[in-house]
Structure formats: structure tokens, C-alpha cells
Amino acid sequence: MSDSRSSDHSVRDLLRELFPDTHRELFGDEAAPEAPPTLGLYPVADGRLALVHGDQLAEFSPLDPKGRNALHCDLCHYTRSRSEASVYRVRVGARRTRYVTLCLGTQACQKRAGSRGLESLASRIFPLESSFADEH
Numbered sequence: 001m002s003d004s005r006s007s008d009h010s011v012r013d014l015l016r017e018l019f020p021d022t023h024r025e026l027f028g029d030e031a032a033p034e035a036p037p038t039l040g041l042y043p044v045a046d047g048r049l050a051l052v053h054g055d056q057l058a059e060f061s062p063l064d065p066k067g068r069n070a071l072h073c074d075l076c077h078y079t080r081s082r083s084e085a086s087v088y089r090v091r092v093g094a095r096r097t098r099y100v101t102l103c104l105g106t107q108a109c110q111k112r113a114g115s116r117g118l119e120s121l122a123s124r125i126f127p128l129e130s131s132f133a134d135e136h
């Protein structure tokens with residue numbers, strides 16, 4: 001646990017960033033103001049990914065692979081084969097969608113990209129439009 005290079009975040013860290021009221025109820029008001037906001041890309045069920053930046057959350061859904069050409073990862077900027085990368089769709093608004101190519105090996109990709117790469121990806125996705133339900 002003394003490894004300061006670790007990019008893994010505890011459940012407690014995620015609760016503090018995503019659900020601050022719940023964190024206060026469970027752990028009291030021991031917020032660490034000097035701690036940087038959570039920033040990371042996390043695997044979720046069914047091959048989806050979640051990009052977390054502070055209290056913002058975006059869900060990336062993988063698209064069915066089409067074609068045979070290699071893909072260029074938008075996070076680590078490495079060129080990968082179709083078996084090593086995928087194209088993801090993320091809704092950023094009611095009528096706005098972004099497409100992002102990412103490596104399937106999420107942890108290794110994040111290590112190659114570093115915090116600067118994650119910040120760059122987050123700046124392309126966030127802020128999300130606040131309401132998808134306004135348009136029918």
C-alpha cells in the first residue's frame with residue numbers, strides 16, 4: 001500500500017468522489033482536501049468502460065468489430081490490432097455521441113498514457129450535458 005505509483009482507487013475513494021453524502025454518512029466528515037479528484041478508466045460489466053473524473057462519470061459501450069484494419073488508441077496513442085483494441089461509443093448529450101478507440105488492456109493502456117493522457121481524454125468527454133430526458 002505504500003506504493004505511490006499505484007493508479008488503483010479504493011471503493012472508499014470512489015464513494016468520496018461519486019457519492020459524497022454517502023461517504024459522509026459511512027465514514028464521517030474526514031474529507032481530504034489535498035487529495036486530487038479521482039481520475040481513471042475502469043472496466044464494467046459486458047465489456048463496457050467507465051471514465052471517472054471527480055464527480056463525473058461517462059460510460060463507454062463497445063461497438064461490434066467491423067473491418068480488419070488496425071486501430072489507433074485515443075488514450076495511449078499506440079496502434080493495436082482488432083484483437084487488442086475496440087471502438088467505444090459514449091453519449092455526451094441528448095443528441096451528441098463521441099466515438100473513442102481504446103485498448104482492451106485498460107490498466108496497461110492507462111500506464112502508458114499516464115495522468116496527462118487521462119486528463120486529455122477526460123477533457124474530450126466532459127462535461128456531459130446534464131439532461132438526456134429533455135428531448136422526446
